[in-house]
Amino acid sequence: MPYFTYDEPLFRPPAEANSAIIQATLGCSWNRCAFCEMYTSKKFKVRKLEDLKPEIETLSKIYLGAKKVFLADGNAFVLSASNLIPILEEINKHFGRIQRVSSYALPKDILSKSDDELKNIRDLGLKILYIGIETGDDELLRLINKGETSQSTVDGILKAHNAGIETSIMIINGLGGKGYSDQHAVNSAKIINRINPKFLSTLTLSMPFGEKHFIDRFQGKYIPLSVIELFEELKTFIGLTDLNNVIYRSNHVSNNLNLQGTLSKDKVNLIEQLARAIIETPKGLYPSSPLML
């Protein structure tokens, strides 16, 4: 068996648990979101094709028969089309009949590519992008320093969809605390309704380095939400969605309630589960902060 090591820490979406992982970039090119500590220990780097070629060949032997490849790290889709295309060609050469390639992306990484480049990338097998939009609320996007607006987010995602690339979108429950909860829920539902992604998931705000560390980076007044208030925010959000066949999951380690279904078909059922949880959860209970995974 060939030997291989990754540049740690390494993250991948839960749905990529059985995928071969190729680190086309290291770290995150943005690395400035107030709530995110995933890559703060890493300096962003684009890896050279000549270094990736032997790795792709080795990984194709380790993950023999793998159906999916995930390009790491934080937003490998930041790579220009001229950098990305040879990597995808190399993956196709060594992995053979691969089902799909995926990566994390920021909306600006999509907008920086032309329609033709995106279609070319799609034809080479990159079929899904994981995008943490976090919220659809412009004030909150600014306060968390996301580097995107609701409009750039919609434009980027619809551009990917137009090229045949599907998206899996993440929203963070509790992102702005009590002061921004209503606008976060309302505007996040509005943006999701505009983009109608293939997959949608909600995570709960985690503070692996503690609340003070987060507050120092959050540019607004942050008042934490209790578990009941988190459920209420999520209930408002789901209640306002109007979607066509979106696969929804809220089953991240950070979530206090495991939810899954298809929106809007299962909307009433999801809202009932949240309403029950609101009644059954003790008042004044606050979430612990699990390590972000």
Ligand code: SF4
């Ligand atoms: S949330 Fe995403 S874009 Fe923001 S710093 Fe973390 S990895 Fe980078």
